[in-house]
Amino acid sequence: MAAKEWTDCIKNLKGVVLDMCGVLYDSGEGGGIPIPGSVEAVKRIKASDLQLRFCTNETQATREKFVAKLRRMGFDISVSEVFSPAPAALAILKERSLRPHLLVHDDVLPEFDSVEKTNPNCVVIGDAADNFSYRALNDAFQVLMGLEKPVLFSLGKGRYYKETDGLKLDVGVFMKALEYACDVEAEVVGKPAPMFFQSTLTDMGIQPQEALMIGDDLVNDVGGAQNCGMKALQVRTGKYRPSDEKHPTVTADGYVNNLAEAVDVILKHRGQ
């Protein structure tokens, strides 16, 4: 049933949006390893008549370093094709004249070099990983409690991701922690915010119904893209869990074993 439905959209496709971690590669020590067939699958989309963008909640590195890592793995990717939360957050901070207290990974700090950070009037949290110490969380909490109206930005709201040595807590977990501590609701920058998906569509100059999202995170990739009007597939790689296929509120338009299979089906249906 589901498989039939999603293939119906293939003939009208003009662009594909790919999640990165868990779709292209599994992260872990040494930067991670490509998921079998994904390097070739990206090449095949690029050689087709489809446009391609990458949409990631990666906030453990600047976009430049992140793309360089993917290129070392063999992926044909350039910085301008990648949409990530830190540059999107920076734009919001500047637009609203906000001075952030940053609780982020050391390697993503350079993205925020150009914004004033003294006397902060908001908090930005990203996937800080080991920087999520009790002291660092408490510092962010104290900044928020010192504001008349606490403003918290979260670079994504994922629960966890998969590294080569197991599941790891993602930024959403610490967003929930601070939301509860301060009785506020965070503004999510990145997936699943529909505005974030829309920015990839605007960049390609296409409509939501002309685009297909492929991700391993049911709620953030699939649900987020669907809320933006796109069709969305879940791959059975990365953080995929069988229970996702019986999720109470989000149902993917289709499931594929991996990106290679998705690209195979798409290009076959398009006679390429």
Place this chain on the structure above:
Amino acid sequence: MAAKEWTDCIKNLKGVVLDMCGVLYDSGEGGGIPIPGSVEAVKRIKASDLQLRFCTNETQATREKFVAKLRRMGFDISVSEVFSPAPAALAILKERSLRPHLLVHDDVLPEFDSVEKTNPNCVVIGDAADNFSYRALNDAFQVLMGLEKPVLFSLGKGRYYKETDGLKLDVGVFMKALEYACDVEAEVVGKPAPMFFQSTLTDMGIQPQEALMIGDDLVNDVGGAQNCGMKALQVRTGKYRPSDEKHPTVTADGYVNNLAEAVDVILKHRGQ
């Protein structure tokens, strides 16, 4: 209005239940300092015809060490009068043959000496403070995700408490983090669980309407005790914030500036 109502209950009182941190003392470096008038207020209740119990979510030390600290501050308190979450959790673990993975403060570990901990089938979190590192939270998360049905106990669900150098994140914040990460609901042992308040009443052999709770935490002390059928006052010390008096769901039966004032009013109304 509110003040009038709470004093109405005084004549029927048989027992008083006191929160500790923020009512008796402010915690901080070196163990903390007594709140002015509280040492004397405890003495005055003990000299009256009222029973007295202490109900704390303190989980940064064994009950013995915690009581010893309070005694050094000058409080007339004995271990048998103090109800705290760790012994209550231990009883539940044994009753249900559960083997905990512990994410707690080092100093409370001895409370769990007598329970089997290998091959854990549940997680117990307390106010672990600096032990709430990313790695420790991730370890607890991985234990939960490895269980067919994750079981998480939280020793309290407080948002924060006040130390002499500022507000500090409490265990509830990390409970929310793990709840979100694993999509589970924690079982709270300690305040505001009505069963926890009931245990102090059972120990005194009195009914809820014969007891008054005095605390600085509107939701956990006041709301919890009210849910158990008791009247409850909020003191304007400790973590009290003026906005508590306009809380959308919890309204204290009365407000007093501190414990000394509460005891003054109570004993005057009883002609003592």
